[in-house]
Amino acid sequence: MAIKLTEEEDTLCNLLDECTCAMKEAEGIQTSCRIAGGWVRDKLLGAQCNDIDIALENMMGVPFAERFVEFCRTKDLAVKAVAKIESNPDQSKHLETARTTILGIELDFVNLRSEEYAENSRIPTQVAFGTPFQDAVRRDITINALFYNVHSREVEDHTGKGLDDLRSGIVRTPLPPKETFTDDPLRVLRCLRFASRFGFTMVPELQEAAKDPLIQDALRVKISRERVGEELDKMMGGRNPLLSIDMIESLSLYPSVFYIPDNMGIKLSGTPDSSKTALRAASILHALVHPGVTASTLSGQTVPSLPPLSPIMLSELSSSTNPLRRLFLAAALTPYHGLTYTQSKGKVRPAVEAVLRDGLKLGAQYHYLDGIPALFAAADLLRTGVADWEGGHMDKPERAWLGVLLRERNVHNSVSGSMWASSLLFALVQELTALWTGDAASIDVEAASSRISAYNKFVARVEELDLPAVVDAKPILDGREVVKMLGASPGPWTGQVLARVVEWQLEHPEGTKQECEAWLVAEQAAGNISTSSGKRVKDADVDGKAKKAKR
Numbered sequence: 001m002a003i004k005l006t007e008e009e010d011t012l013c014n015l016l017d018e019c020t021c022a023m024k025e026a027e028g029i030q031t032s033c034r035i036a037g038g039w040v041r042d043k044l045l046g047a048q049c050n051d052i053d054i055a056l057e058n059m060m061g062v063p064f065a066e067r068f069v070e071f072c073r074t075k076d077l078a079v080k081a082v083a084k085i086e087s088n089p090d091q092s093k094h095l096e097t098a099r100t101t102i103l104g105i106e107l108d109f110v111n112l113r114s115e116e117y118a119e120n121s122r123i124p125t126q127v128a129f130g131t132p133f134q135d136a137v138r139r140d141i142t143i144n145a146l147f148y149n150v151h152s153r154e155v156e157d158h159t160g161k162g163l164d165d166l167r168s169g170i171v172r173t174p175l176p177p178k179e180t181f182t183d184d185p186l187r188v189l190r191c192l193r194f195a196s197r198f199g200f201t202m203v204p205e206l207q208e209a210a211k212d213p214l215i216q217d218a219l220r221v222k223i224s225r226e227r228v229g230e231e232l233d234k235m236m237g238g239r240n241p242l243l244s245i246d247m248i249e250s251l252s253l254y255p256s257v258f259y260i261p262d263n264m265g266i267k268l269s270g271t272p273d274s275s276k277t278a279l280r281a282a283s284i285l286h287a288l289v290h291p292g293v294t295a296s297t298l299s300g301q302t303v304p305s306l307p308p309l310s311p312i313m314l315s316e317l318s319s320s321t322n323p324l325r326r327l328f329l330a331a332a333l334t335p336y337h338g339l340t341y342t343q344s345k346g347k348v349r350p351a352v353e354a355v356l357r358d359g360l361k362l363g364a365q366y367h368y369l370d371g372i373p374a375l376f377a378a379a380d381l382l383r384t385g386v387a388d389w390e391g392g393h394m395d396k397p398e399r400a401w402l403g404v405l406l407r408e409r410n411v412h413n414s415v416s417g418s419m420w421a422s423s424l425l426f427a428l429v430q431e432l433t434a435l436w437t438g439d440a441a442s443i444d445v446e447a448a449s450s451r452i453s454a455y456n457k458f459v460a461r462v463e464e465l466d467l468p469a470v471v472d473a474k475p476i477l478d479g480r481e482v483v484k485m486l487g488a489s490p491g492p493w494t495g496q497v498l499a500r501v502v503e504w505q506l507e508h509p510e511g512t513k514q515e516c517e518a519w520l521v522a523e524q525a526a527g528n529i530s531t532s533s534g535k536r537v538k539d540a541d542v543d544g545k546a547k548k549a550k551r
Contacts, residue, residue, distance in 0.1 A: 001166065008104060008105060012052070012103055034156065035150060036053045037145075037146075051106050056112065058111070059111060061108070061110045080100045083098070084099075085097040112135040113129065140191065142162040143200075145159050170200060170202075172202070177208075178209040185215055185218040186231065189253075196239070196243040196247065197239055199239075199243070217256075228360060232244075232257065233368075237366075248278075249275055255275070268336075268351050269351070272339065280433050281332075282328055283297065285429045288309055288425065291308045300441060313459055315421055316422045323417060327375070329368060330352075333355060341354055350373045356368055356373075374410040377410040378408070389461075402461070402462060404499070406420045410423070424459065428451065432448050435451070473502075476513050477501050477513065479494050482498060
């Protein structure tokens, strides 16, 4: 394991070394620079990292960065002005940071430090200048506590374990894990994130500390929900979201991660299902996305090997809108499927919405808050829809019936990131999860294969009828044209009529606009079109004229 610098990194190290020498000679200021944390780890693993944190000895980040920028300008190098980032303990920024960019590399400067914590807070009560050793041992895990000394060009392992742990694929804390987690319980989730990211193993004593009820309670009480949501988002967007969910389950962390704070005053319609269903749903999703792969989870469950899906059901996963992180987070929320809560104004909402919004503070990024409740609503619709299609229980011609199902706003809606193929994939995940019951180590593969076959046939029929090409098609008549033709004021009924126009288009793929207009006029004449009041349009028009005459 060795660090191989790029040309730009080598130049940067030379500049930092020369700058410290110039400061000592001109001002008598003595300091040293070390590259800290993630860059060192990633370089040793052979990966590139374009963000570099510089840890300074006995000097704050801003004054050094200002001198460094001026030094670089004397070398005629393009360098950005120093940006000062104030400390923000709630976001894990305990000291002010200085930021600049040179040679295409973003640099953050901060001093080496030591920290002390109060019993009931993850925010340090005292932050002081520290030695490289003090700074290293206060970090979350040993592989993140390595330094690269820009003067000696050597890796420094002040915990004495970081390099060995990196070679062996081990996640451990520099100090006893209970002490580390008591100081900052968020580090429990950071350990999980790095273990799943690199496929490393957490040492037994770390796992035992993570299971400690006092640590888990501190994770709920001391840590802001925003920080929990941020760590979870990174896990879902990482290399192995299934392993992240697996570790959350195996360490009994689910109630500390996925919950709605009591102070929100939200009462659910029932009790969430076992957290096992979260891991089972994630395992099934993993198996469908990676066919032919069989593995065991830390919790003793078996990730099944399942038959391949129709490629169209996986087509969105290779697009720029890859929904996989959203699908895995939705799978993790499976215990809340079917539960609701009532808002103050009496509106009934899905429980998953409250967990995302209030429990994890996740918004519309990656279409979490708008897209995941839609996935669960679509799963219920599509599960029933596939079964009805299999049984021939359709109340209109097949093409129109299927088209209307796939165009339903929870199933397919670009605004919320919902696409019918990924909605169908998640519906299948939920249906298969329901087949994995009791304490079984794996799903009933025969029953699962039967349902996969049914979904594949459904998709094949959708393709045969050329429906993928029309799910995004606009109605042949727009709302203004419909309102004008029917002689009524716009209202909720307008959308209902436009939906019927789409049905007509699906039934008459070669139909013209004029033919659609003629059909709509005929439907009006037959009294088959109603306004929002429930009255036929022509009756509503008569009532309106009568009221006008009275006035």
